[in-house]
Amino acid sequence: MSNPTQLTPDFTIGHLPSHHFQVSAATPGQVVAEKFEQEPDLPGVIITHESQVLGLISRVKFREQMIFPDRVELYREQPIRSLLDFIRIPPLMMEENWKIDDAVQASLNRQKDLIYEPIIVVMENQSLRILDVQTLIIAQSKNLSQAYKIIQKYRIEKQKHLAIIQKEQAKVRECHELLESQVIEAEKTQKSPTFQELAIVKQAEQIAQMNQRFVKIAKLISSEGRQAFQATFQGANSICNNTDKILGVGKAIANDLETVNRTSRTIREAIEQVRHLAVQVAVVTNQIGSQPSGLTQVSLEIGRLASKTFELGTQMEQIASRFKLRVHELTEAARAGANVAKSVTIKIDRAEMALLELEELISEKDFNSIPPIKEPLGTQKSVKTHSLVKDIEHAEVAVSELEEIVKQQNSSKYLIDKIQQALKSQKP
Known part of the structure; x- marks a missing residue:
């Protein structure tokens, strides 16, 4: 069995834990039964003939046939191919570079009684592995859980940045209100400008300059916006x-x-x-x-x-x-x-x-x-x-x-x- 260190969204079914149990079509059923007893986690056996895959018999289907006393003696002594010919379940074969989500979808698209049948994974070196569907679904669940944690992390960071922006906006409003109140007081008193009033006038000039900068930025946004729209149209055309x-x-x-x-x-x-x-x-x-x-x-x-x-x-x-x-x-x-x-x-x-x-x-x-x-x-x-x-x-x-x-x-x-x-x- 192979074991991955830690799942990531880029992992394929070739990285998942899988089993290797492959016999020829002439192998007696007794050998397969003993192997299943020795390894309780083994999901099935691959049947081959002259390097060609004839099919796969899962542990579940093997036990279903072995519960009948008359079939125990028959299939234990006969070649395993006789049991395969009787069951006749077409195997689901996938390359090792299949994404986990795609493999789950393909497995669930099978008939209801075949959904949980093991999958044959063809490795890059042409070796064959047996993948349990339960392992595949658990891997997909872990990927979804990791994705949810990442989304939650970015959501919290977004809330933090929004709080900072709101805080700065509140400061700007307070400064604006203070400036307006000071201007009103200066008009009422009609006194000669003091140092504080001069500072207020200077701040007003700075605000006017900032307004001009905002207008320039708005013009730049308008110009760049046209270019962005053109690029967007080109991207849509590429679709x-x-x-x-x-x-x-x-x-x-x-x-x-x-x-x-x-x-x-x-x-x-x-x-x-x-x-x-x-x-x-x-x-x-x-x-x-x-x-x-x-x-x-x-x-x-x-x-x-x-x-x-x-x-x-x-x-x-x-x-x-x-x-x-x-x-x-x-x-x-x-x-x-x-x-x-x-x-x-x-x-x-x-x-x-x-x-x-x-x-x-x-x-x-x-x-x-x-x-x-x-x-x-x-x-x-x-x-x-x-x-x-x-x-x-x-x-x-x-x-x-x-x-x-x-x-x-x-x-x-x-x-x-x-x-x-x-x-x-x-x-x-």
Whole structure:
């Protein structure tokens, strides 16, 4: 079992605690049972044949079969592949670089009775590890807890800074009120200016200079704001340009579907061979009445073809799983991009109105050292915005059409069920 030091948001399933228990298809069931008894934390066993993964048997499914007395003797003496052929649960395989959140989502997308089945993790060196779903969910919970603590920390810091700002604003108000009261007293007495009054006048001049600086800063904000809006428009346009990436993912999906079609044709050919061999077996049995060596060879060929059909069904299940994840990533990315772009355009409109009001306020002030702003932002509005919104809407329509096409396709699980039914119908 591997153990990470401390989880971080960048960790993948390859960093999580996992187990290594891998046997060949010919291994007796007794060996697997003893291993489960020796290691109570072992979640399952990986079954391989000539470096190819045939499947995975979890501890839970193994115990379910071992509680029946008649099956204990059968599966303990027989190769473990016989139990795998009986259970027929397609394994969920993932690369070690999968994010923890993505792995949890993929695991929960399985059938209800398979959600807690262990996951096969393919390491970078092509070795295989077994990951317990409970370990995966606990890791996700720890990540969420750490993220919540970080958010709380920043929230507390925000409150501290707000308190400081409010305190400084209160001081400014007190100084302003004190200045006004002193000016009023000076007007009432009409005496010659004292040292204190001169200090007040000096402070008033400083305040006037600060006002001029504020106006200059407002003008700079207006100028920089235009540039920021232009850059924001360019960023929103880049979201629309991501349509090329969406098309690339669509092509990858099309390639996977072509692979599914080829595998389906191979399965149909295998089923036809099984049917043909079954007819030959029935004819030979009826004619001879006993099972000769030739009939044994035919039976072995039937068993091999059935195994081949099951392995091809497993490959189709894996391809369909990748297809579903790619479509999910495609739709989520396009929708998120569209929502962000729409939100950006709305915020730009509001910011433009705010800067327009700021420019009008500046133009009302009579400062000789500050030239008026000649070009209001309100006159430059929204040809680009409307065009960008149309592009975003077109992208959303394209994504919706792709989702509809995916929903109309027959899933690989339905195809595998059909194949299994056809095989059962050929059994004597």
